[in-house]
Amino acid sequence: MNNKGSLLEFIIFICLSLTGSEDSKCDVITPVYGLLNASVTLHFGQALKPNSSITWKANPFKIGNFKDNEYLPTPSYQGRAKIFSNGSLTIFSLRTTDKRVHQVEIHDGRTGQHICSGNVNLQVLEKLKTPTITLNGTFLTCTAENLYVERFYLKKDGKVLSDKEVKIINKNNNSIVYDIQQITGNLECVANNTLNENSAVILMQKGHEQLNIYIIASVAGGGVLLVLCIALLIYCIVRQQKHHRTPVYEEMAVTHRCQQNHQHTCKKPHASTNQREPQNTGRKSRANATPREQQVQERPPRPKPRTKTVLQR
Known part of the structure; x- marks a missing residue:
């Protein structure tokens, strides 16, 4: 038992x-x-x-x-x-x-x-690295190089902003996008894990959402002014080249037109008003004289007639 x-x-x-x-x-x-x-x-x-x-x-x-x-x-x-x-x-x-x-x-x-x-x-x-902050208009992107971040949050002047105070546009394992419209001051983006956290700070001034518009307008205005300056420079160069054309070129052009019209004699272009007229020496040079004038110039001068003198008694 x-x-x-x-x-x-x-x-x-x-x-x-x-x-x-x-x-x-x-x-x-x-x-x-x-x-x-x-x-x-x-x-x-x-x-x-x-x-x-x-x-x-x-x-x-x-x-x-x-x-x-x-x-x-x-x-x-x-x-x-x-x-x-x-x-x-x-x-x-x-x-x-x-x-x-x-x-x-x-x-x-x-x-x-x-x-x-x-x-x-x-x-x-992983030990969290310092996140990077990029700003595109009113969108602030906070990115950590780590593969995984448990939590992101935003501080303004040392105070944590709630979800009602700042709007989250997008979020994934290592980045977050906020809409910070009309938020100014020292903004601090904090990447947090259970064991450690790291943060980056950016200063947002009033009217930051208009900054990009001003920059774009300034660049566009500068581009238009540059185009106008280049066009004015080209115009001045072309005008200066026309002003400095020599009378030789003009004479050659007149001669060419005369030959086309089968004219034996053509008038030379008037000299520039800036050049002085040559003084009249009384006779034309042989090179510039007409054929009739050349014949007259080649004849010997006529003798002067003898005058009779009457002796008075």
Whole structure:
């Protein structure tokens, strides 16, 4: 009878143990955030017996085991992680591949009985860089170089602006677009993650929405003025070239027209009013005289008639 009772108690104990192993959850903190290339600790929140066996896994890979005050890591986590006697796990030099669910299991070191288990969601974040601000009219775009930013928000003179005070036009993982119409002062765009944040500041003056219009109008006016100056310069050059045409060119043009009209004699073009008329010497030169005048010039001069003198007595 005693043997049957002991056997029944043992069966009940095993059943309770199995049931407890399914429902028992370890006291862990989740989620946990860590910075890329930095260290992070996954804390275990309950007291353990000295002979407890602690096993951590980065699903589905085993990190290591702590038993009898000794840490035994797997080769892939040698020097990258460490399990402590209180059940906590520290991972060094975080990588993007460490972003996963980590599981802890606690067993009795002597009997191997399962005590509890828990899951910790580890998130690996980049250190936020200073965002860049670009302004297009009334649209302000704030962009971070990081792949993911949890939250953007805007400050005016150190005060956070609510969604009612500033309108969000567009938003994605690493940028946001605000409509800042009629907002002036020191505006600060803040990129925020759980572990850190960074910001950039821009000074918005009154009437900034009209700045682009003024710039466009100024550029257009300057372009028109430049075209007018070039046209005036070309006109002056052409006029100066016409003014400096020599009489030789004009004479050649007149001669050419005379030859076309079969005229033997043509009048020379009048000299420019700026040139003085040559003085009349009384006789025309042989080169410029007509054929009749040349014959007259070639005749010998007539002798003067002799005059009779009468002697008076």
